[in-house]
Amino acid sequence: MLDVALAEAKLGLSEGGIPIGAALFDRDGMILGRGRNRRVQENDPSIHGETDAFRRAGRQRSYRDKTIVTTLAPCWYCSGLVRQFGIGRVIVGESVNLRGGIDWLRGSGFEVVDLASNECIEMLSSWIRDNPGLWAEDIGEGRE
Amino acid sequence: MLDVALAEAKLGLSEGGIPIGAALFDRDGMILGRGRNRRVQENDPSIHGETDAFRRAGRQRSYRDKTIVTTLAPCWYCSGLVRQFGIGRVIVGESVNLRGGIDWLRGSGFEVVDLASNECIEMLSSWIRDNPGLWAEDIGEGRE
Numbered sequence: 001m002l003d004v005a006l007a008e009a010k011l012g013l014s015e016g017g018i019p020i021g022a023a024l025f026d027r028d029g030m031i032l033g034r035g036r037n038r039r040v041q042e043n044d045p046s047i048h049g050e051t052d053a054f055r056r057a058g059r060q061r062s063y064r065d066k067t068i069v070t071t072l073a074p075c076w077y078c079s080g081l082v083r084q085f086g087i088g089r090v091i092v093g094e095s096v097n098l099r100g101g102i103d104w105l106r107g108s109g110f111e112v113v114d115l116a117s118n119e120c121i122e123m124l125s126s127w128i129r130d131n132p133g134l135w136a137e138d139i140g141e142g143r144e
Numbered sequence: 145m146l147d148v149a150l151a152e153a154k155l156g157l158s159e160g161g162i163p164i165g166a167a168l169f170d171r172d173g174m175i176l177g178r179g180r181n182r183r184v185q186e187n188d189p190s191i192h193g194e195t196d197a198f199r200r201a202g203r204q205r206s207y208r209d210k211t212i213v214t215t216l217a218p219c220w221y222c223s224g225l226v227r228q229f230g231i232g233r234v235i236v237g238e239s240v241n242l243r244g245g246i247d248w249l250r251g252s253g254f255e256v257v258d259l260a261s262n263e264c265i266e267m268l269s270s271w272i273r274d275n276p277g278l279w280a281e282d283i284g285e286g287r288e
C-alpha cells in the first residue's frame with residue numbers, strides 16, 4: 001500500500017511540488033482515493049497528501065474500517081482529520097522528517113504503523129535540504 | 145467579524161448545505177478568505193467552513209497575525225489546521241452544538257474567544273434536529 005503513496009509523492013516531485021503522497025483504502029485493500037501535496041501545483045495550502053486522498057475518496061458513511069497510508073507522519077492538520085473522522089488505521093512511511101501527531105493519535109486509541117522506510121526518509125529529507133523556505137511554509141513555520 | 149461567518153453559514157443553508165461558515169482575517173481586519181461547509185454542495189467531505197476559508201485565502205507566509213472566525217467551534221480536523229499553521233486567534237460563534245478542540249487549542253497556548261451567540265446556536269441546533277444523519281456524517285460519527 002505504501003507503493004501507492006510513494007508513487008503519488010514522486011509524481012508530486014516531478015510536478016515541482018512537495019513530495020508527500022497518501023492513499024485511502026477500504027477494508028479489502030481497494031483504493032478509495034489517492035493524492036499528494038499540491039500546495040505548489042494548485043497554489044492551495046489546504047491540499048496535503050492526506051486531505052487530498054480523503055477528498056478524492058468522496059463522501060463515506062464511516063471510516064472505522066478504512067486505512068490511510070501516507071509517506072510521512074501526518075501533521076496536526078492531518079492528524080486532526082484522522083481523529084475527527086475516526087479513520088481506523090494509519091500507516092506512515094516515516095516519522096523522521098516530521099513526527100506530527102502520531103503520539104497523540106496513539107494516545108487517543110488509534111492504530112499507527114510506522115514503516116521507517118529509508119526511501120521515504122531520503123526522498124523528503126533531500127527535498128527539504130533544497131527547499132527549506134517552502135517546507136517551512138507547508139508546516140506553518142514560515143516567517144511573516 | 146462573526147457577521148461574515150454567519151452570512152456564509154446562511155448562504156450554505158440556502159444552498160441545502162450544512163450551515164457552518166468561517167472567514168480568515170488579517171491583522172487589520174481585512175478579509176483574506178471566507179467560506180462555508182460544502183460537503184453537500186460539492187459532494188466533498190474535506191470542505192468544512194474553516195478549511196474553505198483557509199483555502200480561499202491562498203498561500204500565506206505566516207498565520208501568527210491572522211484571526212479565524214467561525215460560527216461553530218472547530219472540530220478536531222479544523223483545530224488541527226489552526227494548530228499546525230499557528231493561526232494567532234480563533235473566534236467562535238458558539239461551542240454548544242460541538243465543543244471540538246477548543247480546550248486542546250487553549251491548552252496549547254492559542255487564544256480562543258467564544259461569543260456564545262444565540263443566533264449561531266439556534267441556527268445549527270434546529271438544522272441538526274432536522275438532519276441527524278447528515279450531521280453524524282459530517283463529524284465522522286456516521287454508521288457503516
